[in-house]
């Protein structure tokens with residue numbers, strides 16, 4: 329079973345033991361004591377191992393591989409020798425870099441004398457981890473390094489960690505784990521490396537690292553214990569777990585992982601959902617999504633697709649011979665990728681229905697009643713496109729106001745054949761607008777610019793209470809536009825409603841189960857309150 333391992337930088341004995349006790353309490357299986365600066369007193373290191381509340385790895389990491397060991401080459405050998413002479417509990421593992429192991433004879437001899445292997449004469453259970461780290465790149469000699477480690481008779485565990493250049497590097501990590509001949513730890517660092525850390529358990533790695541909190545991470549991109557256990561469903565992950573994600577650039581602040589993972593947990597679905605950052609260009613999208621789909625053993629089963637890749641999704645699915653939902657085709661953008669059981673692809677747009685339902689909810693009408701309504705949509709970007717399509721499809725009269733008038737005209741022209749009338753108007757005319765519903769489809773008013781409104785407050789103060797307002801922004805939950813509209817008695821709805829509805833529809837496409845929508849609302853509400 330893959331062990332959840334908390335790295336602890338050791339400055340003093342009691343502090344390290346207190347942290348290890350906390351790690352045990354919070355569900356860790358193993359601790360790694362980083363004794364880079366605590367190697368001078370072998371007696372204290374021995375005591376640390378004796379009193380450790382969890383089995384431990386001892387690591388005294390050299391500087392070229394990201395550590396802060398500041399002693400002489402012989403100091404590490406001397407520590408290992410003295411540990412071998414002590415009796416009592418032993419560390420579960422000691423970690424030595426392959427480069428040091430090959431370079432320093434005394435260190436290699438001391439490590440071999442300490443650990444369990446076929447040539448060992450004294451009884452010991454400690455295993456040797458041989459490791460290699462690259463904080464800058466993917467090492468050119470990755471597979472040779474694996475072979476070199478595996479060939480050392482004393483090596484029980486292979487450990488590789490490198491900074492991922494893209495999400496594709498995770499696939500190499502999974503491949504090495506799939507083909508391993510000895511237990512292995514293969515982790516990618518940095519913003520692209522999270523899948524290798526969360527999915528380590530799916531691929532049977534010996535361990536993954538999780539820090540106690542953000543400030544104690546020992547490598548870039550290392551998640552916290554709580555993130556792994558609570559957000560990424562660590563305890564539920566197994567070899568057949570299906571993998572989903574939010575594809576965008578950036579993805580760091582997306583609320584989708586929290587919603588979907590909570591949903592999977594609630595309905596008992598064997599899935600995990602991850603952030604999947606992909607740089608903006610189509611070539612990146614195509615290469616990354618294509619590679620993840622082709623690596624069948626990953627069980628990559630679907631994704632939410634957000635800016636700037638919504639149009640790329642349709643192009644990609646078309647190029648791969650998949651099916652595109654007619655409405656997504658009409659809108660020209662999709663937000664949901666579904667990988668069907670037979671491996672074929674389906675692209676859908678759940679923003680459309682979500683926005684439509686939010687609009688109807690705030691006006692307290694059915695979709696059929698939209699044909700009697702006049703709606704002002706501010707903005708002509710991706711969100712506005714899905715909203716206008718929905719409104720026009722259901723016969724509403726839609727007026728698009730946009731900072732760049734030409735874009736509003738283009739959008740209106742695009743939907744000219746739908747049942748509802750769609751016209752473009754200049755932003756300056758917004759104040760004269762006589763619509764039943766105003767929808768903000770721009771980022772004006774979004775965090776951190778929370779004191780901005782796409783409609784001047786003087787104008788809002790003249791509104792009658794029969795006007796309804798829908799702001800697609802969900803952070804903050806109540807924008808200035810909504811606050812001012814509420815003040816004059818208008819019905820309002822925030823972007824969280826659309827966000828939850830589009831996510832719920834995706835969830836149902838992937839799992840074929842009813843989405844626990846109330847839970848989704850709770851998750852979004854909690855997260856937005858935390859970030860306020």
Ligand code: NAP
Nearest residue numbers: 707708709710711712731732735769770771800823826827
């Ligand atoms: P987008 O494609 O970049 O479009 C942005 C639109 O806003 C463009 O029409 C742009 O006008 C206009 N705009 C940007 N800054 C402006 C400013 N300072 N003043 C006036 N107009 C401005 O973005 P998007 O993907 O449509 O997203 C827009 C908003 O929708 C975001 O706030 C996002 O949070 C929200 N959204 C919500 C959900 C949800 O589920 N609740 C889903 C998707 C999007 P120009 O054409 O002149 O550049």
